[in-house]
Amino acid sequence: MEIPxxxxxxxxxxxxxxxxxxxxxxxxxxxNKVRSFWPLVNEIRSRHRFFVSKSxxxxxxxxxxxxxxxxxxxxxxHPTTAAIPSSYDLRNHPVDSIDMVIVSYKLDxxxxxxxxxxxxxxxxxxxxxxx
Numbered sequence: 822m823e824i825p826x827x828x829x830x831x832x833x834x835x836x837x838x839x840x841x842x843x844x845x846x847x848x849x850x851x852x853n854k855v856r857s858f859w860p861l862v863n864e865i866r867s868r869h870r871f872f873v874s875k876s877x878x879x880x881x882x883x884x885x886x887x888x889x890x891x892x893x894x895x896x897x898x899h900p901t902t903a904a905i906p907s908s909y910d911l912r913n914h915p916v917d918s919i920d921m922v923i924v925s926y927k928l929d930x931x932x933x934x935x936x937x938x939x940x941x942x943x944x945x946x947x948x949x950x951x952x
Contacts, residue, residue, distance in 0.1 A: 822853055822854075822855065822893070822935055822946060822947070822948040822949070823853060823854040823855065823948070823949050823951050824855045824933075824948055824949070824950055824951065825854075825855065825856075825950075825951050825952070826950055826951065826952055828848075828855050828856070828857070828858050829933070829950055831858045831860075832846075832848070832858050832896060832922070832924060832933065833924060833931050833933070835858070835860045835898075836898035836900075836924045836926060836931065837926070837931070839863065839898065840898075840900055840926060841868055841900050841901075842863055842866045842867060842868055842900065843863055843867060843868065843869070843870065843871040843897050843898050843899070843900060844860070844863065844871075844896075844897065844898040844924075845860075845861050845863050845871040845873060845895070845896060845897040845898075846858060846859050846860040846861045846895075846896045846897075847859040847861070847881060847882070847885060847892055847894070847895060847896065848892075848893050848894040848895075848896050848922055849885045849888070849890040849891060849892050849893055850890055850891065850893055851889075851890055851891060854951075855893065856888075856890055857885070857888065857890055858896070859881055859884070859885065861873045861877065861878075861881060862877070864877075868900055868901065870909065871897050892919055893919070893920055894919060894920040894921060894922040894935065895914065895915065895919055895920075895921055895922070896921075896922040896923075896924070897910075897921075897922075897923060897924075898923065898924045898925070898926060899923055899924070899925045899926070899927065900926050900927075901926070901927055902925065902927055903925050903927055903932075904923040904924060904925035904932045904933065904934040905923070905934070906921055906923065906936055906938070906943050908941075910923075911938065911940075911941050911942070911943065912941070914938045917938050917939055917940065919938075920935060920936060920937050920938065920946065921935075921936045921938050921943070922934070922935050922936070923936070933948075935947075935948045
């Protein structure tokens, strides 16, 4: 997966802006290249969970479809823990065909990891930062 630097920066900035709470959103694109980042509002403003109502999720997915992009991943941040899916993350992930991106702010510099989800397990997916 290829992530342009400007989109990568938007993802990192959204996570920082929402601290100390978890940030969330969608990542979409075409041909294994990220083209858009779609921030969402974490309606429960929690440090350890995120929640977005079904109506807002469906509305944002419709906007993504209108751009003719493919929904690649659900993004969320971990303000104080590593960029590894928790059991809660895995249990509540919507569908295995959509990946999960987590940005951790546990260390001095943010860490972004991309995961393919398969029921209750995950696999690290490599990604490349492009200009």
